[in-house]
Amino acid sequence: VISMPSQHNLVLAIDIGGTKTLVGLVDAQGTIQAQRRLTTDITGTAETHLAKCMEAAKACLIDAGRLKADVSGVGVTVPGLADRLRGVLVHAPYAGWNEVPVKAVLQNEWADTPVEIANDVNACALGELTFGNGRKFNHFIWVTVSTGIGSGIVVDRQIFEGESMIAGELGHVIVEWENGMPCGCGHTGCLEAHASGTAIRRMAERTIAESDRGAELARFIMDCNLDVSAESVAQAARSGIKEALEIYETAGRYLGRAFSYAANLLNPGGIVVGGGVSLALDLLAPAMRKTYRSSVIGESNRRIPIVPTSLGYEAGLLGAASLVYHQPPRMLK
């Protein structure tokens, strides 16, 4: 039985992403007392990286002027499939890590401290529920739009995991049957293949390859000395380049389709969008909302808020902390 940490206590939060890792001390109000940022070194073993996280944790304790005894729990998010019950990172495709006993490794150092692990997307959903926009909903959907697309489903103020703990794969809902692009999962036409940061970059590359149509976009990206990416295409769209706006419009339309499927199934209180591409939610929103509204049933579904995360860059870190802080569900009404 894990007792609730008192508000004087801290949680050590470790958010291991594909490219960067954040380590921080988070209090019960969701305030980050100290944090360190590391590169996720995928050339070494996961154990080596966890050792670096432990060093960063000690540095955070010194920064915050706190003791190891003040830490009442450790929450870890991992970029892949996590077995919460065993505390094992089962598979992280990008890093190539398999069967890493994260909980056991951390408990060598933090022996009497509860250690919770979760997949990064579900942890973000729980972070939003505990500290962010999700506080006002009983049911909502968290969607990460980044290099890939993932989602976490919150039902009755807890994560809905599914029978085999793989629920929430909104990124692999098929949104394009006729002209589907290939997806990393082996299927074609998945949301991830049409609306992720990677999909936006590929659309831009195809546009640029058509020399007439893509000339203005190509020139903008070259003049700004940028790479072709979701961010540079967003910058081009904001400066009014039509082809860049159209790329975001296309991605927005596919997001609207997928969100309508999810809403018709779950009638959520809201949809919260995080991940790097959510910084361009304003560019996606017009086509996304139009498609969404034209394909959901029920006035309550039509009206639900589709909003960016309120947790910003640290969503994953707060998500990791919420693995320890999240209380048994108490419904809002």
Ligand SMILES: [Zn+2]
């Ligand atoms: Zn897929």
